[in-house]
Amino acid sequence: MENREIVNIAGYRFVDLDDRDELRQPFRFICEKLNLKGTILLSKNGINFSLLEKRKPLILILNSSNLTKDL
Numbered sequence: 001m002e003n004r005e006i007v008n009i010a011g012y013r014f015v016d017l018d019d020r021d022e023l024r025q026p027f028r029f030i031c032e033k034l035n036l037k038g039t040i041l042l043s044k045n046g047i048n049f050s051l052l053e054k055r056k057p058l059i060l061i062l063n064s065s066n067l068t069k070d071l
Helices: 020-032 055-063
Strands: 006-014 037-043 046-054
Touching: 020 037
Parallel strands: none
Antiparallel strands: 006 046, 037 046
């Protein structure tokens, strides 16, 4: 049996997302590629997310996003 460390991460950030429609597909692509499960809600006022998967892919998606640079 494979040992898998599962992580559930949730958060939100109030930030102006005037380009939210353009962000949808890149987020969908990386979540599908990394087999992440959960929800990402994008609005003009920010982002709200709840994701579940192995620890390493979650860290990769958070590090590749400018949304976490000040956290």
